[in-house]
Amino acid sequence: xxxxxxxxxxxxxxxxxxxxxxxxxxxxxxxxxxxxxxxxxxxxxxxxxxxxxxxxxxxxxxxxxxxxxxxxxxxxxxxxxxxxxxxxxxxxxxxxxxxxxxxxxxxxxxxxxxxxxxxxxxxxxxxxxxxxxxxxxxxxxxxxxxxxxxxxxxxxxxxxxxxxxxxxxxxxxxxxxxxxxxxxxxxxxxxxxxxxxxxxxxxxxxxxxxxxxxxxxxxxxxxxxxxxxxxxx
Amino acid sequence: xxxxxxxxxxxxxxxxxxxxxxxxxxxxxxxxxxxxxxxxxxxxxxxxxxxxxxxxxxxxxxxxxxxxxxxxxxxxxxxxxxxxxxxxxxxxxxxxxxxxxxxxxxxxxxxxxxxxxxxxxxxxxxxxxxxxxxxxxxxxxxxxxxxxxxxxxxxxxxxxxxxxxxxxxxxxxxxxxxxxxxxxxxxxxxxxxxxxxxxxxxxxxxxxxxxxxxxxxxxxxxxxxxxxxxxxxxxxxxxxxxxxxxxxxxxxxxxxxxxxxxxxxxxxxxxxxxxxxxxxxxxxxxxxxxxxxxxxxxxxxxxxxxxxxxxxxxxxxxxxxxxxxxxxxxxxxxxxxxxxxxxxxxxxxxxxxxxxxxxxxxxxxxxxxxxxxxxxxxxxxxxxxxxxxxxxxxxxxxxxxxxxxxxxxxxxxxxxxxxxxxxxxxxxxxxxxxxxxxxxxxxxxxxxxxxxxxxxxxxxxxxxxxxxxxxxxxxxxxxxxxxxxxxxxxxxxxxxxxxxxxxxxxxxxxxxxxxxxxxxxxxxxxxxxxxxxxxxxxxxxxxxxxxxxxxxxxxxxxxxxxxxxxxxxxxxxxxxxxxxxxxxxxxxxxxxxxxxxxxxxxxxxxxxxxxxxxxxxxxxxxxxxxxxxxxxxxxxxx
Ligand SMILES: Nc1ncnc2c1ncn2[C@@H]1O[C@H](COP(=O)(O)OP(=O)(O)OP(=O)(O)O)[C@@H](O)[C@H]1O
Ligand SMILES: [Mg+2]
Numbered sequence: 001x002x003x004x005x006x007x008x009x010x011x012x013x014x015x016x017x018x019x020x021x022x023x024x025x026x027x028x029x030x031x032x033x034x035x036x037x038x039x040x041x042x043x044x045x046x047x048x049x050x051x052x053x054x055x056x057x058x059x060x061x062x063x064x065x066x067x068x069x070x071x072x073x074x075x076x077x078x079x080x081x082x083x084x085x086x087x088x089x090x091x092x093x094x095x096x097x098x099x100x101x102x103x104x105x106x107x108x109x110x111x112x113x114x115x116x117x118x119x120x121x122x123x124x125x126x127x128x129x130x131x132x133x134x135x136x137x138x139x140x141x142x143x144x145x146x147x148x149x150x151x152x153x154x155x156x157x158x159x160x161x162x163x164x165x166x167x168x169x170x171x172x173x174x175x176x177x178x179x180x181x182x183x184x185x186x187x188x189x190x191x192x193x194x195x196x197x198x199x200x201x202x203x204x205x206x207x208x209x210x211x212x213x214x215x216x217x218x219x220x221x222x223x224x225x226x227x228x229x230x231x232x233x
Numbered sequence: 234x235x236x237x238x239x240x241x242x243x244x245x246x247x248x249x250x251x252x253x254x255x256x257x258x259x260x261x262x263x264x265x266x267x268x269x270x271x272x273x274x275x276x277x278x279x280x281x282x283x284x285x286x287x288x289x290x291x292x293x294x295x296x297x298x299x300x301x302x303x304x305x306x307x308x309x310x311x312x313x314x315x316x317x318x319x320x321x322x323x324x325x326x327x328x329x330x331x332x333x334x335x336x337x338x339x340x341x342x343x344x345x346x347x348x349x350x351x352x353x354x355x356x357x358x359x360x361x362x363x364x365x366x367x368x369x370x371x372x373x374x375x376x377x378x379x380x381x382x383x384x385x386x387x388x389x390x391x392x393x394x395x396x397x398x399x400x401x402x403x404x405x406x407x408x409x410x411x412x413x414x415x416x417x418x419x420x421x422x423x424x425x426x427x428x429x430x431x432x433x434x435x436x437x438x439x440x441x442x443x444x445x446x447x448x449x450x451x452x453x454x455x456x457x458x459x460x461x462x463x464x465x466x467x468x469x470x471x472x473x474x475x476x477x478x479x480x481x482x483x484x485x486x487x488x489x490x491x492x493x494x495x496x497x498x499x500x501x502x503x504x505x506x507x508x509x510x511x512x513x514x515x516x517x518x519x520x521x522x523x524x525x526x527x528x529x530x531x532x533x534x535x536x537x538x539x540x541x542x543x544x545x546x547x548x549x550x551x552x553x554x555x556x557x558x559x560x561x562x563x564x565x566x567x568x569x570x571x572x573x574x575x576x577x578x579x580x581x582x583x584x585x586x587x588x589x590x591x592x593x594x595x596x597x598x599x600x601x602x603x604x605x606x607x608x609x610x611x612x613x614x615x616x617x618x619x620x621x622x623x624x625x626x627x628x629x630x631x632x633x634x635x636x637x638x639x640x641x642x643x644x645x646x647x648x649x650x651x652x653x654x655x656x657x658x659x660x661x662x663x664x665x666x667x668x669x670x671x672x673x674x675x676x677x678x679x680x681x682x683x684x685x686x687x688x689x690x691x692x693x694x695x696x697x698x699x700x701x702x703x704x705x706x707x708x709x710x711x712x713x714x715x716x717x718x719x720x721x722x723x724x725x726x727x728x729x730x731x732x733x734x735x736x737x738x739x740x741x742x743x744x745x746x747x748x749x750x751x752x753x754x755x756x757x758x759x760x761x762x763x764x765x766x767x768x769x770x771x772x773x774x775x776x777x778x779x780x781x782x783x784x785x786x787x788x789x790x791x792x793x794x795x796x797x798x799x800x801x802x803x804x805x806x807x808x809x810x811x812x813x814x815x816x817x818x819x820x821x822x823x824x825x826x827x828x829x830x831x832x833x834x835x836x837x838x839x840x841x842x843x844x845x846x847x848x849x850x851x852x853x854x855x856x857x858x859x860x861x862x863x864x865x866x867x868x869x870x871x
Contacts, residue, residue: 050412050416069415070412070415070416071415071416071418071419071421074415074417074418080416080417082413082416086410086413088405088406088409088413089409090408090409091402091405091406091409095402095405095406096406099402099403099406099414099419100417100418101399146417147417150418
């Protein structure tokens with residue numbers, strides 16, 4: 001349902017993504033792996049059009065995204081959870097969710113504040129607290145919940161496990177598996193191989209903005225030299 | 234006691250207008266991060282449009298319908314401004330957008346002049362509310378009571394809109410992180426336009442609602458500008474209740490000031506502001522700015538380089554041409570060039586502060602006018618010889634900058650900018666109201682150069698030497714270790730501090746130095762004209778400086794000078810036509826929209842495109858922006 005081909009992205013004159021291409025199929029959870037600075041975030045931003053690729057195409061359900069502004073991409077049903085979480089600290093939890101709310105989308109699960117509070121019980125008790133009162137893990141959950149309020153058809157998660165206590169990471173993995181069971185495809189940018197393996201079907205490894213590997217975890221297991229070369233384990 | 238209550242009520246009634254206008258300014262700033270200088274113009278339009286509507290709509294219903302319709306009309310004008318002028322420049326460095334709003338001020342001034350004429354219009358009284366009631370034997374206009382009653386409802390409605398509706402939630406979210414709001418599927422351009430509509434509409438309402446107490450005239454735009462800035466800053470940027478409290482505070486104090494300390498009326502509000510900001514740097518109900526975290530990053534700045542041989546030769550040739558100018562035997566040309574050089578020095582000193590220091594001063598006229606007045610006062614009161622006055626003038630201006638800099642540099646970003654504006658206004662009101670000492674409105678006259686400079690062109694040569702010398706001095710400092718430290722402080726306060734630079738002190742010294750050099754320009758000015766009037770200290774003078782620095786190009790060292798020379802020349806031609814403000818305003822807007830790198834920056838880009846040599850090295854410096862300046866402090870505090 002999502003297909004990148006020949007994507008080249010820049011920050012100013014720094015060439016970050018080089019002819020990157022991969023695809024995500026319906027119902028699939030795919031991990032985008034790579035070291036610090038490999039270009040994972042840039043890839044995700046290039047899909048959202050927060051970074052405009054200078055060459056190449058990003059096609060989502062037959063629609064070329066590179067010509068669209070960011071809000072149109074989101075409207076098409078791509079949900080983005082940024083690496084820095086970027087919750088609105090001055091708004092309450094409920095209000096944060098309200099910002100993400102979009103009308104129901106035919107053929108996908110329609111989230112409400114209530115169903116999200118069921119998914120993230122920690123948030124429920126604190127719904128009228130301001131975002132800044134939350135811990136790192138709670139902020140991450142709020143960021144995911146906020147994006148789910150848009151009833152996405154594809155979820156982009158940028159390093160959700162970064163800087164979060166192991167218990168919460170575990171919880172996060174269960175959440176992603178639940179979403180997967182609902183049929184929501186996910187592109188998960190990760191450095192934590194263990195976490196990625198728990199939740200995803202397939203791994204894509206990038207380094208220096210170039211794709212180095214694309215296959216199942218079993219295939220990756222069979223090639224430990226790739227893992228050693230491109231991932232810091 | 235009765236009198237006291239009556240005065241209190243008058244103050245509360247006056248607060249209505251101030252609050253309406255200021256809350257619009259605060260809203261617009263909160264979401265778009267644009268300091269909308271044209272806000273006073275929306276207020277003025279509100280008065281004129283309201284006046285015209287009240288002529289055609291009769292009776293009490295007609296009156297109030299006119300007020301509401303005015304809000305709508307001015308709101309729509311705000312939308313036009315947003316879509317045509319600001320939308321194309323949202324991606325430009327934030328401060329560049331300011332210049333666009335200056336352009337809008339000029340355009341609206343002339344349009345209002347064309348439509349409504351130069352005569353002041355007396356506002357109609359509100360039908361049904363023309364009488365007075367006696368409260369403890371004191372007459373209080375009924376209309377005042379109506380205003381006092383209405384304002385809390387407006388405040389409540391706004392509060393409800395912002396804190397209880399989806400639109401309000403989106404507005405608040407966008408205030409914090411617009412990009413994230415877009416990534417969640419909200420079209421922010423629509424949100425911006427909506428906020429502009431609301432903000433401009435509130436200003437329009439303010440203009441219409443004050444008609445029965447005042448009227449409509451062409452000076453309203455600038456007259457209210459300083460006051461609403463003060464209100465917004467005292468209340469706290471983006472806080473509506475804060476704006477209300479501040480509006481009441483200022484208006485009530487003003488009423489009492491008029492009756493008990495009539496000489497102090499203009500000064501009073503700035504004193505209040507200075508006190509409030511000393512105790513609470515972010516205003517009564519304001520919070521520390523948390524902007525710039527995810528703000529857009531402009532194009533990296535190219536490193537500044539010492540001038541190459543070619544550039545040096547060019548400067549030398551131009552200097553020769555200048556010195557040869559009197560040979561052309563045109564008195565007019567000599568006078569015009571003198572003005573240009575003086576203005577160039579003034580602009581260069583502001584550019585030094587703004588471009589190199591990242592310190593956006595909205596009140597640079599204080600030091601230009603300060604220098605001029607220091608010299609003038611010395612000559613007039615103690616009969617000082619010109620040479621002494623000329624040496625002391627920059628010291629006086631520098632001292633003013635030293636004090637104001639100390640007060641302002643405790644703040645960052647837009648608070649810094651507003652405080653510089655307010656303190657400059659303080660100086661202006663002092664000069665304006667202290668008749669016995671400064672001559673007030675009549676200014677200081679008969680201040681001529683010493684005998685040895687009284688020959689036809691000798692003062693011109695003197696101006697060339699001192700003016701160009703000042704500009705070269707600034708340039709020299711820019712390339713000195715002090716200049717590097719200043720830029721380092723601008724780009725990353727934290728990193729600069731880590732390398733042992735005391736950033737605040739560096740900025741303070743830069744502020745003082747820029748002030749002193751503006752003072753030199755002021756001294757040159759006063760002796761070339763023989764007189765000085767309070768308008769040399771006015772906001773418009775500060776704005777002129779900002780316009781030329783931006784038009785010339787913030788990022789290029791020669792920007793200030795080129796911009797100043799261009800503006801003076803253009804003005805000289807334009808002021809001969811009737812609606813020169815309109816022409817100049819449109820010109821400014823066109824330049825801003827088409828050449829967002831300024832004249833020098835755009836020329837350089839075009840040149841490079843022609844030769845196909847992209848000479849700019851990507852560097853990690855941030856662009857000059859209100860918010861990036863504060864982002865630096867944010868970082869360091871974490
Ligand atoms: N705003 C920016 N301007 C310039 N260069 C940037 C910017 N953001 C990232 N980069 C550079 O782009 C490269 C890729 O960065 P990116 O953030 O995509 O990596 P990443 O794989 O997400 O890393 P991490 O695991 O640290 O999040 C890095 O070299 C980084 O330094
Ligand atoms: Mg990343």
